[in-house]
Amino acid sequence: MIITDTHAHLYSEQFNDDRTAMVQRAIELGVTRFFIPAIDSTYYNAMLDLEASFPQNIFLMMGLHPTHVKENVEEELAFVKKCLDTRNFYAIGEIGIDLYWDKTLLKKQQHAFKTQINWAKEKNLPIIIHCRDAFDEIFEVLEEVKDDKLYGIFHCFSGNLEQAKKAISYNMKLGIGGVVTFKNGKIDQFLSEIPLTNIVLETDAPYLAPTPFRGKRNESSYITKVVTKLAEIYNVSEQEIAEITTKNSKDIFGI
Template identity: 65%
Template sequence: MILTDTHTHLYSSAFDEDRDRVIQSAIDAGVSRFFIPAIDTSYTKAMYALEANYPQQVHLMMGLHPTSVKENYREELDFVAAELARRPFVAVGEIGIDLYWDKSTLGIQQEAFQYQIQLAKKYQLPINIHCRDAFDEVFEVLERERAADLRGIFHCFSGTEQQALQAIDLQMKLGIGGVVTFKNGKIDQFLDKISMEHIVLETDSPYLAPVPFRGKRNESAYMINVAQKIADLYNVSIEEVAQITTANSLAVFGI
C-alpha cells in the first residue's frame, strides 16, 4: 500500500528534534511520497536540506504563501521566478489568498497569486492553492487564468459541495486532510457524492492533526487516519483509497 502526502511541511522547525523518526514512522505506515510546499525565502534552505536527505521520497514545490505577501512581495516573487528558471520543481505552491489573517493585503495577494499561476503555465506545472476565507476571491483569479493545461490541488479543501464542484470544473483536485475527521469539519457530509478521482490526501503537518490526535503536532504517519475516514465514507477498503488517491497525485504532479 502506497499513500501519498500531497502537502506536508516536513522542513518545519516543529520537526527539528525528531525529523528522521517522523519520516521513518510515516514510511512504516505506508506513506512514502511527500510533496513539500514552499512558504517564502526564509524556509528555502531547510527545504533544500530536506530534499538532499530524502531525494527519493521528497518532492519540492516553489512559491510564495499568501500570508507572506507583504511589503517585500515583489522581491519574494523575483526569487520564486529565478528558482523556477534555475532548477526543477513539481508544482508552484503554496499560493493563493488568505483573508483570515489580513484583509488589508488582498490587492497584492491577488497580484501575487495571478503572477504565480502565470509562472506555472510558463513551466507547465500544477499549482497548489491555499484558500482561507477567500473562495470567491480565489475563484475570481482562477477564472481569469482558466486554461486547458492549468491543473492543481485545492489544499486543505474546506468548502461546500458547490465550491468543490467549482474547483473540479477548474481542473483542481481536492486536498483532503485532518478536517474530514473533525465533527464540525462539514466536508464529510457531502464528500462521498464527489467521485474519488477528484481527491488527493494530505496532512499539512505539523498542522491540522486528524482525530484522535487533534490539537497535537500532526505527522505524515497520521494520514492513515484520514485514509481510513475516506474509506469509511466511500465504503471501500483503505487499500483502494491509497491506490486511487496516489494515482490522482501522479496525475497532478507527473511523479
C-alpha cells in the first residue's frame, strides 16, 4: 500500500530531534511520498537538506505562505521566482490568503497570490492553496484567473459542501487531513458526497494531528488515521483509499 502525504512541513524545527526516525516510521507504514510546501526564504536550506536526506521520497514545492507576506513581500517574491528559475519544483505553494491573524495585509496577500498563480501557469505547475477565514477572497481571485492552466490542491480543506464543490470547480483537489477525524471537524458529515477522485491525503505535519493524537505534534505516519476514517466515510477498504488518493496525487504533481 502506497500512501502519499501531499502536504507536510517535515523541515520544521519541531522535528529537529528525531527527523530521520520520524520519516522512517512513516515509510515503514507505506507513506513513501512526501510533498513539502515552502513558507518563506528562511526555510529554504532546511528544505534542501531534507530532500538530500531522502531523495527518493521527498518532493519540494516553492512559494510564499500568506502569513509570511510582510512589508518585504517583493523581496520574498523575487526569491521565489529565482528558485523557480533555478531548479525543478513539483508545485507552487503553499500560497493563498489568511485573514485569521491579520486583515490589514489583504491587498499584499492578494498580490502575492495572483503573482504566484501566474508563475504556476507559466511553468505548468499546480498551486497549493492555503485558505483561512478567506473563502470568499480566495474564490474571488480564482474567478479572475481561472482557465485550463489553473489546477492544484485546496490544502487543509475545512469548508462546507457548497465551498467544496466550488473549489473543485476551479480544478482543485481537496486536501484532507486530521480535521476529518475531529468530532467538531464537520467535513466528515458531507465528504461522502464528494467523489474520491477529488480527494488527496495530507497531514500538514507538525500541525493538526488526527484523533487520537489531537493537540500533539503531528507526523506523517499519523496519516494512516486519516486513511482509516476515509475508509469508514466512503465504505471502501483502506487499500482503495490509498490507491485512489495516491493516483490523484500523481495526476496533480505529475510524478
